[in-house]
Amino acid sequence: MNGFRLPGWLQKIGARGNALAAPILIILLLAMMILPLPAFALDLFFSFNIAMSVIVLLTALYTVKPLDFMAFPAVLLVTTMLRLSLNVASTRVVLTEGHTGGAAAGKVIEAFGHFLIGGNYTVGLVVFIILTIINFTVVTKGAGRIAEVGARFALDAMPGKQMAIDADLNAGLIGEQDAKRRRSEVSMEAEFYGAMDGASKYVRGDAVAGILVTVINVVGGLIVGMVQHDMAFGDAIKNYTLLAIGDGLVAQIPSLIISIAAGMVVSRVASDKDVGSQVVGQLFAKPEVMYITGGIIGGMGLIPGMPNLVFLLLGSTLFGGGYLLEKRRKNMPPEELQGGAGGAGPAGTPGGGGAAATTPAEQEEASWQDVMPVDTLGLEVGYRLIPLVDKTQNGELLKRIKGIRKKFAQEVGFLAPPVHIRDNLELKPSAYRITLKGVEVGSGEAMNGQYLAINPGMASGTLPGLVTTDPAFGLPAVWIDAALKDDAQSMGYTVVDAGTVIATHLNHLITTHASELLGRMEVQALLDHLAKDAPKLVEDLVPKIVSLSTLQKVLQNLLQEGVHIRDMRTIIETLSEHAGSTQDPNDLTALVRVALGRAIVQQLFPGTNELSVMTLDNRLERLLVQALNAGGDGTGIEPGLADTIVQQAANAAQQQEAMGLTPVLLVPGPLRTLLSRFLRRALPQLKVLSHSEIPESKTIRVTSLVGAA
Known part of the structure; x- marks a missing residue:
């Protein structure tokens, strides 16, 4: 059987009604302050105010987490304005019709003035003052303080939470939609506590306004009754004071209920259970507590002069409750005991409420969830470098890393894996390290807020600061203050900020280890x-x-x-x-x-047709060909000859670099793979080309011979 479904036009009306509810309510509140209301309308609105406060309180009690009642700050404002509007409307009726009797302002005010306080305005005044004090100095002040501290901690924790979300996203543990939702929740949580901090001022102001309105009603009623209606002082003070106290109570009680709801929302700890389940599950979870409390209360019942029956009855009840709890725990399966007897946390977490909730994690069975994947590329930073990678603080390094990956893809030809960024408290505050498949491949220090002045070899003069070396290329450098940046540049230094230092180092390592990526x-x-x-x-x-x-x-x-x-x-x-x-x-x-010869040569010798290269001496070339034929992979090269080749190739490469040329060794095709693999470890900057890789349109100029001496 299909469920009942409203027609489309009714659904549209309902949707528009929800959108218009708030504007209509605000207009009604303003109208209540201006237009006179009959007694029946006052009864209706006062009853609605009480019902609304109860709804808000129950909603707060059954809320699992604060963001489930995200509209609460706005609700506080609206309910406060509703009470103030009712105070204004009832004051008008009390002062104009109060001389006719207790029902002049409606049955609700009359009931609060007669039945709740017995028609005694002195008692009513005392009760009203006590309720106001409780609301103003205890409940509202405490809720406002909790909201203020919660807002401060939520704002302080935002960078760490955002980094955790980015780390989970980069690790592939969550998707883009989940990351977007979690970022939104973090932002909304901070905004919620901030709004609650401000909204709590409404309730405190409402309490002060309630006292002033009541005093004004009493004084104004006496003047109106005695001057305009010729009432005796006793009759005037009785009529108008009862009406004023009834009016104050009928507004102050919903205000107290709303304040309690606000305190419930901001003082609860996030959990998967509502407040009632938390309190009952944790307060009455341990039979030992019930036994001891029952013994103390029962002992008080044996003292002469005490209300023995009440204490003994309550003590017996606590003993019985403890016995039932202990019996229930014995019958519980082990997996439920791990979670505690109705506690707040999931199985095995603190706060479960039962003794077995403290089961150590090492006793749990291992699972595949314990096998964590290794990040292909990782960047770990000390806590002083967190602002560089924090999206909420416009971390420039995040943008630079995106640019590095994009440039790498455009130049090298494939997309490098994402860089997983996380903070590491074990590092020095300004240190960082770069990992490849979980293994450190580079590290360094970057002074956030300062600049690194790198000496490319042509700088003149010295600079005050922390002397160091460029972590990417090992050039001499010094960390300087921002005020010395222009001076350093004029002296020939290359000046970069901390984010650029890390980005350059990361780019260098990604390019160097491209084959492993x-x-x-x-x-x-x-x-x-x-x-x-x-x-x-x-x-x-x-x-x-x-x-x-x-x-x-x-x-x-x-x-x-x-x-x-x-x-x-x-x-x-x-x-x-x-x-x-x-x-x-x-x-x-x-x-x-x-x-790919043309592209390789273009990459090494951009914009020139003449290739200045090194080459092998003829005798060395013949020896290497013989060694290649004998060993197959070049293992037949004698150690002494190998050292000579490395030394002479290094000297020739230095001469090439001194002339501003790219160190390139040109060899016959069969020897290229052998020499490239042989020289790569000792001379990573040296490139080895074969004759067959050189385009015919290029001119070759030999600058030095390796093995000629």
Whole structure:
């Protein structure tokens, strides 16, 4: 059976009614202050005010977390204005019709003036003052203080919460939608406590206004009754005081209820249970507490002169409750005992309420949830560097990292994994470290608020500050104050801020370890991207001709030697052409390098047709060819000859760099892979090219010979 469904036009009317409810209510409140209301209307609005306060209190009690009642600050304002409007409207009626009797301002005020305080205006005045004091000095003041502290702590905790959300997002633990929702909740929580701090002032002001309105009603009633209606002093004070006290009580009691609701909302600790369940589950959870309390109350009942029956009855009840609790705990299954006897937290968390809730975490069974994935790229910062990576504080480093990944993708040819950023209290306050697959590959210190003046080798003079080295390239540098920035630049220093230092170091390490960042997932994503424009080209290669792992190895070989893989079309076409004759990744890499020769040379010698290179002496070249033929991979090179090659290649590379040239060693094709792998560790800046990789349009100029001496 289908449920009842309202017609579309009724649903539209209902939706518009919800949108118009607040403006209509505000207009009615203003009208009540201006227009005279009959006694029946006053009864209706006073009853509505009491009902509204009870609804607000029950809603607050059944709220699980403060944001579930996010409209509470606005509700406080509206209910306060409702009470003040009723005070104004009732004051008008009391002063104009009060001489006719207690029912002049409606039955509700008459009931509060007669039945609740017995018609005694002295008692009513005392009760009214006590209620006002309780509301003003205890409930409202406490709720306002809690809201103020809560707002302060919520604002202070925002950066850490935002970083935790970003870390979970970067780690892939949550999606973009979940991250957006959690960021919104963090922001709304701070706004909620701030609004509650301000809204609590409404209730305090309402309490003061209630006292003043009551005093004015009494004094004004006496004047009106005695002067305008010729009433005796006794009759006037009785009539108008009872009406004024009844009016004050009928407004002050809902105000007290609303204040209690505000205190409930801001004083509760976030949990998955409402306030009632928390209080009952934690206050009456341990039988030991019930036994001891029952014994104390029962002992007081044995003292002569005490109300023995009451104390003994209450003590017996507590003993009985403790016995039932203990019996219930014995019958509970172990998994429920871990969560406590109706406590606040989930299983195994503190605050569960039962003795078994303190089960140590090490006794829990291990699960696959304990296996945490390793971040491919990670950046850990000390606490002084948190503002650089905090989105709420407009952390510039976040924008720089996005720019680094975008530039890397445009230049190198694939998208690097996200950088997972987190704070690490074990680091020095201004320190940072960069990790690759969980292993540190770089570290340094960056002084937030200062500038790093780097000496590129041509700077003149010295600067006061902390002497250090550039963490990316090892150049001499010094940390200086912002006031010395212009002086440092005029002296020839390269001046960068702390965020740029970390970003440059990160960019250098990402480029250096590009081959390790290219995993199977990245290769597959690269193929999927290329398949959008050339689907047949990709389909014919992988996995029909070349496996995904072989393609990955070829691309990694290229990246290890600093060759960009942007021209994937040429790479795939070359592999498709030659993979039928060989499947060796090193041979395929050499063939791909030849096809990419123009791009490789352009990358090393931009904007010139003359290539200034180093080359091998003929005798050394013959020895290396013999060693290659003997050992297959070059392991037949004698140690003494290997040291000589490294030393002479290093000297020649230094001469090249001194002349402002890129150190490039030009060798025959069969020797290129051998020498590149051999020299890479000792001379990472040296690039090794083969003759077949040089385009015919380029002119070669040999600047030095390696092995000539």
